[in-house]
């Protein structure tokens with residue numbers, strides 16, 4: 001069993017996923033358990049309930065899940081008022097159509113399936129929004145999508161959940177719910193997921209690219225490093241200024257990798273009992289083990 005997930009906010013969620021798998025439940029139960037833990041935490045402002053709002057002060061959420069056995073996926077985008085969007089996305093997997101629904105349609109689908117409509121904007125998020133509307137300079141700040149991949153029992157599943165970029169334009173959707181850039185899983189190869197500025201991640205179809213590199217024989221760490229570096233350098237060649245992007249991935253054997261074009265990118269891994277917190281440096285060439293503040 002290997003579970004890998006972005007950012008230090010995943011620490012408790014990875015423990016939850018590990019325990020769900022140990023109880024013999026499905027990989028989908030485990031990955032949604034991991035992500036629901038973050039979605040429902042009012043202190044984590046980039047995902048689910050208490051997410052950062054868009055420029056109009058509304059929280060619009062994106063999420064997706066992909067089943068590597070069938071390549072089926074479910075995705076929602078710009079969905080309001082539902083605390084756990086990844087669980088809504090899960091219900092869309094395997095349907096012949098309607099795998100990706102957005103906005104009011106996504107909310108309607110969630111309500112029809114027993115989810116409760118709730119206010120997502122909390123006081124701290126609202127206070128930051130009110131302050132920010134006077135100073136609209138750094139749209140990129142406050143983005144930390146949870147993206148997770150699990151390889152267990154011959155299956156690979158990937159999933160994401162995010163409130164997207166803080167102060168994004170109403171209706172803006174990033175990479176996170178998109179199969180290809182934001183996540184990809186194929187149980188014959190492995191899975192990958194990305195976090196960072198979605199507009200750049202989409203330019204490189206980053207998660208699919210990593211799975212393809214693993215298919216060609218690269219280890220997950222080589223594939224993650226190469227995909228991130230290639231996109232970063234390609235953007236520079238094209239006179240673009242690359243923004244932050246980071247990835248985690250696992251192959252079907254359970255070997256894992258991570259890479260980023262940031263100085264440091266934190267992520268969480270579990271390959272058995274212990275849940276470990278690492279920081280990736282130098283385009284995934286160095287993984288430094290650290291102590292995690294959420295290890296309680």
Ligand code: ASP
Nearest residue numbers: 143144145164174196198
């Ligand atoms: N990728 C997300 C987006 O562009 C944000 C993030 O990962 O932090 O919406």
